Amino acid sequence: MAxxxxxxxxxxxxxxxxxxxxxxxxxxxxxxxxxxxxxxxGKNGAGKSTIIKVLAGVIQPDxxxxxxxxxxxxxxxxxxxxxxxFAFAHQELTDVPNxxxxxxxxxxxxxxxxxxxxxxxxxxxxxxAVALDRLEAGIDPGAPLTSLxxxxxxxxxxxxxxxxxxxxxxxxxxxxxxxDSEIEHLDRVLKTLRDEGVAILYVSHRLDEIFAMTDTxxxxxxGAEVHHGKTADIDKAKLIELITGSVIAVEKRVPHQTPPxxxxxLEARGVTVPxxxxxxxxxxKEGEMLGLAGLVGAGRTELMRAIFGADRxxxxxxxxxxxxxxIKSPRDGLNAGIVLLPEDxxxxxxILDFSVRKNMTLPSLSKFRRGGAPIPSQRRxxxxxxxxxxxxxxxxxxxxxxxxxxxxGNQQKVVLAKWLDSGADVFIFDEPTQGIDVEGKEEVYxxxxxxxxxxxxxxxxxxxxxxxxxxxxxxxxxxxxELVGQxxxxxxxxxxxxxxxxxxxxxxxxxx
Amino acid sequence: MADDLTGSAAPGEVAAPPPVRPAKGATxxxxxxxxxxxxxxxxxxxxxxxxxxxxxxxxxxTFPTGENAESILTLxxxxxxxxxxxxxxxxxxxxxxxxxxxxxxxGGAVTTFIVTDHMGFALAIIxxxxxxxxxxxxxxxxxxxxxxxxxxxxxxxGTVLTGVEFALTKQATIYSGxxxxxxxxxxxxxxxxxxxxxxxxxxxxxMWALLDRTELGRYMYAIGGNQEAARLxxxxxxxxxxxxxxxxxxxxxxxxxxxxxxxSSYSPNGGASYLLPAFAAVxxxxxxxxxxxxxxxxTVVGVLFLGVIQTGLVMLNFETYVINLVxxxxxxxxxxxxxxxxxxx
Numbered sequence: 001m002a003x004x005x006x007x008x009x010x011x012x013x014x015x016x017x018x019x020x021x022x023x024x025x026x027x028x029x030x031x032x033x034x035x036x037x038x039x040x041x042g043k044n045g046a047g048k049s050t051i052i053k054v055l056a057g058v059i060q061p062d063x064x065x066x067x068x069x070x071x072x073x074x075x076x077x078x079x080x081x082x083x084x085x086f087a088f089a090h091q092e093l094t095d096v097p098n099x100x101x102x103x104x105x106x107x108x109x110x111x112x113x114x115x116x117x118x119x120x121x122x123x124x125x126x127x128x129a130v131a132l133d134r135l136e137a138g139i140d141p142g143a144p145l146t147s148l149x150x151x152x153x154x155x156x157x158x159x160x161x162x163x164x165x166x167x168x169x170x171x172x173x174x175x176x177x178x179x180d181s182e183i184e185h186l187d188r189v190l191k192t193l194r195d196e197g198v199a200i201l202y203v204s205h206r207l208d209e210i211f212a213m214t215d216t217x218x219x220x221x222x223g224a225e226v227h228h229g230k231t232a233d234i235d236k237a238k239l240i241e242l243i244t245g246s247v248i249a250v251e252k253r254v255p256h257q258t259p260p261x262x263x264x265x266l267e268a269r270g271v272t273v274p275x276x277x278x279x280x281x282x283x284x285k286e287g288e289m290l291g292l293a294g295l296v297g298a299g300r301t302e303l304m305r306a307i308f309g310a311d312r313x314x315x316x317x318x319x320x321x322x323x324x325x326x327i328k329s330p331r332d333g334l335n336a337g338i339v340l341l342p343e344d345x346x347x348x349x350x351i352l353d354f355s356v357r358k359n360m361t362l363p364s365l366s367k368f369r370r371g372g373a374p375i376p377s378q379r380r381x382x383x384x385x386x387x388x389x390x391x392x393x394x395x396x397x398x399x400x401x402x403x404x405x406x407x408x409g410n411q412q413k414v415v416l417a418k419w420l421d422s423g424a425d426v427f428i429f430d431e432p433t434q435g436i437d438v439e440g441k442e443e444v445y446x447x448x449x450x451x452x453x454x455x456x457x458x459x460x461x462x463x464x465x466x467x468x469x470x471x472x473x474x475x476x477x478x479x480x481x482e483l484v485g486q487x488x489x490x491x492x493x494x495x496x497x498x499x500x501x502x503x504x505x506x507x508x509x510x511x512x
Numbered sequence: 513m514a515d516d517l518t519g520s521a522a523p524g525e526v527a528a529p530p531p532v533r534p535a536k537g538a539t540x541x542x543x544x545x546x547x548x549x550x551x552x553x554x555x556x557x558x559x560x561x562x563x564x565x566x567x568x569x570x571x572x573x574t575f576p577t578g579e580n581a582e583s584i585l586t587l588x589x590x591x592x593x594x595x596x597x598x599x600x601x602x603x604x605x606x607x608x609x610x611x612x613x614x615x616x617x618x619g620g621a622v623t624t625f626i627v628t629d630h631m632g633f634a635l636a637i638i639x640x641x642x643x644x645x646x647x648x649x650x651x652x653x654x655x656x657x658x659x660x661x662x663x664x665x666x667x668x669x670g671t672v673l674t675g676v677e678f679a680l681t682k683q684a685t686i687y688s689g690x691x692x693x694x695x696x697x698x699x700x701x702x703x704x705x706x707x708x709x710x711x712x713x714x715x716x717x718x719m720w721a722l723l724d725r726t727e728l729g730r731y732m733y734a735i736g737g738n739q740e741a742a743r744l745x746x747x748x749x750x751x752x753x754x755x756x757x758x759x760x761x762x763x764x765x766x767x768x769x770x771x772x773x774x775x776s777s778y779s780p781n782g783g784a785s786y787l788l789p790a791f792a793a794v795x796x797x798x799x800x801x802x803x804x805x806x807x808x809x810x811t812v813v814g815v816l817f818l819g820v821i822q823t824g825l826v827m828l829n830f831e832t833y834v835i836n837l838v839x840x841x842x843x844x845x846x847x848x849x850x851x852x853x854x855x856x857x
Contacts, residue, residue, distance in 0.1 A: 310743075310744060330744050331748065334746040340744065348740045348741050348744055351737035351741050352737070352738070354733070354734065354737055358730065358734075362731075362745045363745040363746055366727060369727075375725050375727070376727060376730065
């Protein structure tokens, strides 16, 4: 196979892909030149993921053609895409958790064997290490994948492409839940690859990254290309306008303000999860937007799961409105008035085979009883679901469609919707804007703020510190399982937060 | 019947409400009526119809008769009871391989209680139904709360239940000693149809209502769709999985009792032959109405289809081995067809 120095020129012309009720691609075009990093932008449902799936051979387009170095090519299967020298890091992790890092890196590339049958583990680890070293990730090739953080697992997926000597690299939201230093890292790796001649398609919602990393960009809207050009020739405002399809003023957000003298809603005392969370105590007030910052693996998700009751091994005390509550299961958490929107929506958030309606009404199904009998009124369910679809601007024409057919961002909104009218007091959002476009993010912020305005307590976990600063009146910082910093007020700087995440120089946590 | 049973639960059949937020004009209104969809949903029904016509043409004087229809329904009734019960656990992605043995145990127990212990048959029936529930509770507890793999736990439970059956009956074959009223249960008729048909009908309607109409049913489908998401939505996953096993246990007990009442006799381990047909019917059912999803209306069609094939092939004087080949082949084809339906989604 040719080495990476020979990159590919990929061209897609007039791609059409229809799903029931949704035209995912509407004569979409895309060109990626060899030796360039090409940004692909567009809001949720604009067709980005669909075009990638077409390139990956996961789905077949209804119309249109793809040319590789000028030759019309059919990509019938993921295997065919691999044979062309394409490598993909999809938005959702597509690794095999029960294998080791090395087994994942070389997955599908053929494991080195002795006598054609017995896998040579040492040689396999050595080859995987070569790819991992280029990422400078410090990941042990022999480690089981389950011992890695999400960020590290993303890097392993990228290493898989490196090991395959990919000539065309597609990264779909590669930096989601990656820290700044990890992003810089990736930046260096990708630019090196580009300079070797590899073509790279880079999908991201983070405009700063697009400007920092890409040479050319394509903007998609409603399944078609609306802009194609050099990144240097366009500015941020224009880009946002193209993405949203309308002119929206870029304004700085004002963080939510907790009403003065608001009573304490939730108090956590000495919450501990063996191995991940160490003796964490904090308070949440009524009507407060509390941010929770930290690096990936700092224990934020684990802390939130413990408070909600999703983790059996957790210990510590939870008080709701001053009263101790026993929370040993998600059901206890819900009964105590706490809801959690999990980080991993594919595996924990929604039921993809369920219709939008059924997902939305799942936790509150008993509200739709007919005269007290546990037989839900589907008519009322549909009405409630349609209201939520409208309220959250979810892009689906019929609430009876399977949630699977929706784009990632719209799936996230469906997961969010099911809790909105649950009557809970405390809402925990774990990375709710991950993989969501600019417009969608703004909507999520507004929803969270509206909940806080109603007097609910909102905990917002995010790796994008900008959004915490823009929305929260108080931000807690976790590092290595402990609460290490607390920042109040409107003038929190990103540098302060980043500093607290990395070092011990943060403000000492006020005793509460 | 089919349309009534699936109701609005099947997405494609719903009269599409006005688009709430049209994705892109006309495309949003595009209905789900492509040829492939119809074939996926109703392919089995169409094939079923063709088979009925085929048999009717081949045996015009014996096959398309009311008498034969009742005979097919009566023959299919125990399978139907077993298959709709099994549908509930399969919906939750659990397996139960112990119900064949439970049918045998129920038969052995009801025989022993009535014939040997001279117990009133009503009391005996209640006790046997409770045994079925208890066996299901035990399997369910080990699978759901102790985390045992349902496949292997219920396989082992089946052996245990057969052991209990043999301990009760000493593996004796019993031909007499049943009160006539007990035999009436499966041999008597109501409104011209065998009682078993009515019992199976009522149980099928109850299971359909449970799965497709009640909260519990919705939760069971949620558990099957994504157990962790269901748990995080506050659904009592473990308890509901146990309920599934209990329902299968009770269904097996009902079938066991009916078989004794029908044949007026008991012979050891009489339930094993029900294992595959029940699974076959449920998987066939997942290839119709809601492709890729286990559902009671589909299961009913599956049971009837297998019953028709069996009776029809016998009428055409095929040998037993042909019937085996055809039934096995149909099951394999159905499972693969339902996979195609699921893959398209």
